[in-house]
Amino acid sequence: MTREFDVVQLDVHHLRVMRAIADTGSLSRAAIALGVTQPAVSAQLKRLENMLGYQLFDRGEGGVTPTPMGELLLRRIAALLPQLDNLLEDIEQRVCPSGPPDVVRVVAVASALVARLPSLVTRLWPEVSEVQVVHDDHPERLLPLLAQRRAELGLVKDYPGHELEIPASVDTAVVVTEPTFVLLPEFHPLAHKEIIDLSELRDESWVMVSDSSATTFTRYFTETCARHGFSPSVSHQVTSQQVALLVVRAGAIGLSQPICDPRNLGLVTRPLRGDVLPRRHILAWNRETFVAGRQAELLAAVVEAYWAEARTAPVYARYLDSRGPRPDDG
Template sequence: MTKEFDVVQLDVHHLRVIRAIADTGSLTRAAIALGITQPAVSAQLKRLENMLGYQLFERRENGVTPTPMGELLLRRTAALLPQLDKLLEDIEQRVCPSGPPEVVRVAAVASALVAHLPSLVTRLWPEVSEAAVVHDDHPERLLSLLAQRRVEVGLVKDYPGHELEVPANVDTAVVAIEPTFVLLPEFHPLAHKEIIDLGELRDEPWVMVSDSSAATFTKYFADTCARHGFSPSVTHQVTSQQVALLVVRAGAAGLAQPICDPRNLGIVSRPLSGDVLLRRHILAWNRDTFVTARQEELTAALIDTYWREALDSPVYAGYLASRGEFGPRPGDG
C-alpha cells in the first residue's frame, strides 16, 4: 500500500528530471538543460529513487544510463510529459502576472557580455531581486529553454552560413557583429604585424576547443580556411579556452573573441584582414513574457555595454579606430 501511494506522488518535475538525465546522459548536462544546479538534479533523482524503491540510472565514468526500471518509467511517461507541459503552459499563460518573476533566469553562452547581463536586468526591472545565470555553450539548447519558458532571457551566438534556427515563439535582436582574432605566441614571426591574412597561417599548428558545443564554429573555421586555399592542421584539441591559451603560448595558433586580450600571458591577439570569421551576439527572449515590453531598452543597454568593453581592449580598440568603427555596424538592428 505504501509503495502504491508513493507512486502517485510522481509529478511533472520528477518526469522532467528523469527525461533530461536520459536525454543528456549526465546529471550535469541535465542540470543545464533544466536551468537548475547539478546538486538539485542529484537530490531530486535520489528522492525519486527512494520514493519508488528502485534505482533508475546506473552511474558510470562517462555518464549515466537507465536501468530496466528507468527504461520502463521513461517509456510509460514519454507521451505524458509533453501533454503535461502543454497543460501547465496554458495555465501559466492565463494566471501568471505580466510582470517579471522575483528571480529572472538568464541563459547565456560564453562572452564578455554575460557578466553584465544580470545587472542590466535588475536595473531595467527594479522589482527583480536576482538574475541567475545558466552558462551553456549550446545555443540551440538555450533557445529551446526560452521556447519552453524555463528561462526568461538568453544571450547566444551564431555565424554567417550557420545561422540559428529560432523557435516560433522566440524573438531576437542582434547586439553586435564582431570579427574573430588570431592568437599567437609573442615569439611568432607574424606577431609584429598589426593585421594578419588568414592565408599566412596555412602552415601553422592550430589549437581548437573540441567539445560538442564548438562543433559549429569548428566547421565554420574549416570552411573559411578552405575558401583561403588550405585545410588547417588542428594538432591540439582541448576542452577549454584556458587550456588553449597555454598551448598557444607554447607555439600553436588559436582563435578568440576580440574583447579577450591575453597579452599578459605571453600571447598576442591580432585581427585578420577582411571580414572573415565574423560572429553575431544575439539577445533572445520569449515574446509571451515580460521581456517583450522593454526588449528595446535591454538591447540598447547591451549594445552600449559591448562597445564600452570593446574600447577598453587596446588591440580591438585600435582595430576599430583603423576602420573608423566606434559603434554598431549598419544593420545590427
C-alpha cells in the same frame, strides 16, 4: 459489477503519459519525449491502470499497442487535452504578472557580456531580486529553455552559414557582429603586424577547442580556410580555451574573441584581414513573456554594454578606431 474510482485522481499528467506512450509506441520513447525516466513512465501507467481497473496497453516485443479500453481513453484524451492546455494557458496569463518575476533566469554561452548581464537586468527591472545565469556553450540546448519558459533571457552566438534554428515562440535580435582575432605567441614573426591575412597562417600549427560545443565553429573555420586555399593543420585539440592559451604560448596559433586580451600571458591578438570569420552575438527571449514589452530597451542596454567592454581591450579598441565611427556613435 460496477467499477468505482476517484476521478479527481485522474490528472493532466496521466493524460499526457497516455498520449506519449500511444504516439511513440513504447515506454522508453515516451520517457524521452516527456523528459523523464522509463521507470517513471512505467509507474505512472501502472498507477493509472490500477486506478481505472483496466489494462490500457498490450506489451509486445515490438512495443506497446492500446487495448480497447486504452483506445477509448485515447479518443477522449485527444478531445480533452487541447481544451485543458488552453485553460492552463489562460490561468497562467492571469496568475503571472505582466512584469518580471522575482528571479530572472538567463541562459548564455561564453562571452565577455555574460558577467554584465545580472547588473544590466536589475538596472532595467529594479523589482527583480535575483538574476541566475546558466552557462552552456551549446546554444541548441539553451534556446529550447526559452521556448519552454524555463528561462527569461538568452545570449547565444552563431556564424554565417551555420545559423541557429530558432524555436517558433522565441524572438531574437543581433547585438553585434564581431570579428574573430588570431591568437599568437608574442615572439611569433607575425606578431608585429597590425593585421594578418589568414593565408599567411597556412603552414602554422593550430590549436582548437575540441569539445562538442565547438564542433560548429571548427567546421566554420575549416570551410573558411578552404576558401583561402589551404587545409589547417590542427595539431592540438584541447578541452578549454584556458588550455589553448597555454599551447599558443608554446608556439601554436589559436583563435579568440576580440574582447579577450591575453597580453599579460605572453600572447598577442591580431585581427584577420577582411573579417573572414565573423560571429554574431544574439539576444533571445520568449515573445509571450514580460521581456517582449521592453525588448528594444533591453537590446540597447546590451549593445551599450558590449561596446563599453570592447573599449577595455586595447587591440580591439585600435581595430575599432581604424574602422571609423560606428552608426550608434552619434
